[in-house]
Amino acid sequence: MTLPVWQHDAWQNLMQRLTRGALAHALLLSGPAGLGKQVFASSFAQSLLCSSRDTDGSACGECKSCRLMAAGSHPDFLRIGVEEEKSQISVDQIRTLGERLALSTQFGGYQIAIIAPAEDMNASASNALLKTLEEPTADSIIILVSHQSARLSATIRSRCQRIDFRTPSAAVAQVWLEQQGISTAQASLALQTSDNNPGLALEWLRAGTLELREQVAGDLRGLIAGRSTALEVANRWSKADPAQRLWFAALLSREEAGAHVSGQTGPLALSATVDFARLPAWFDQANRARDWLRGPVRPELTLFEVLSAWCGLVSLRRKA
Ligand SMILES: [Zn+2]
Structure with a gap:
């Protein structure tokens, strides 16, 4: 076995x-x-x-x-x-x-x-x-x-x-994914995206879910740049895979915050107009909202609230 x-x-x-x-x-x-x-x-x-x-x-x-x-x-x-x-x-x-x-x-x-x-x-x-x-x-x-x-x-x-059962180390997960026939680069990206969860990473690679992450990243950037509104994005997200999108959004915000702390450009490449100090709080909010999606509240309302908060991350001082 x-x-x-x-x-x-x-x-x-x-x-x-x-x-x-x-x-x-x-x-x-x-x-x-x-x-x-x-x-x-x-x-x-x-x-x-x-x-x-x-x-x-x-x-x-x-x-x-x-x-x-x-x-x-x-x-x-x-x-x-x-x-x-x-x-x-x-x-x-x-x-x-x-x-x-x-x-x-x-x-x-x-x-x-x-x-x-x-x-x-x-x-x-x-x-x-x-x-x-x-x-x-x-x-x-x-x-x-x-x-x-x-x-x-x-x-x-x-x-x-x-x-x-605990998520293995990134190195162990990477080796396992490569044993399943996944290329080094793809395995590495999928693990980064799935919080080092090898099974999820494999599932996403096979289902093409990583493209969804790119869409979510694009939506988050668009909201910050004012190219779209929270209402519009919430409506769109609520129609397909809302919980998955929200999770990607949460993970992206965490990666972005981590990159900012170490002086690097994160996956969202957010500019200095964003209040980076509030990203961790937004990560928590997005995570909690994933639970609400299972409840009786209409998903577009939950998403609207979270995405409005995301738009609110643009520093007021800079906006003025
Ligand atoms: Zn037997």
Whole structure:
């Protein structure tokens, strides 16, 4: 099995717990999206169910369990996610899980469920899961995968053994991307853009998302130069990928601030008319606004507020 290098510690940690018989009934795999937590969870589940694990703990890939896992039809394995055309994991899905785990295992080993993304459980689903976690059946293991574990209830978090996934160093991420066939220059730009997140960088390179970043940079420059208005840009952004655009905007502002401090030209090449000291505060505001985009407020209003603040970064003294 070839896990990316930033997952090695987590894997060894779990395998040691398994050997010691100290594996909890509920695990929480936590960390930013793009680090391969879901694939990791599936590999771990397959290993737990495999009847002849290798010495490093990886699944054999050949036994009956492994073949059933590959076919997606292992009777002791259940995967729960957001169903099509739904935005949340429902209480019915979690109740089904509880009923499944109450049955005895078909193969006499573990019964495993993966819930991903766990933060997408609605409040009643979350309460139902808590009951299941409070009375675990002997051989059950529930693996919660979460990109934003702060959105899970504190009680659920406290019931889980937590495994944190962290973004690797830029050098490690760079090597990994190049191993995926990405050129050095492209890998470097994509990592800079994705905050050194190798999985996201790869996804963006494949989806052409980096062009979106260039558009966002152009829009931010245009607003400062007075070539466009916050209202116009907010309307445009709200129509496609608003959260992604806002994130790029936030990262660009942070890079710009960093470059300014070290006396260099940033990605936005902003002129001295901009109040650079207020860029970090704008970065925070843009980040918070990404949460609001998930709420009931119309996205163009949220975007308008943030982009108006961006226009306000032009120093008043200079404008006068
Ligand atoms: Zn196997």
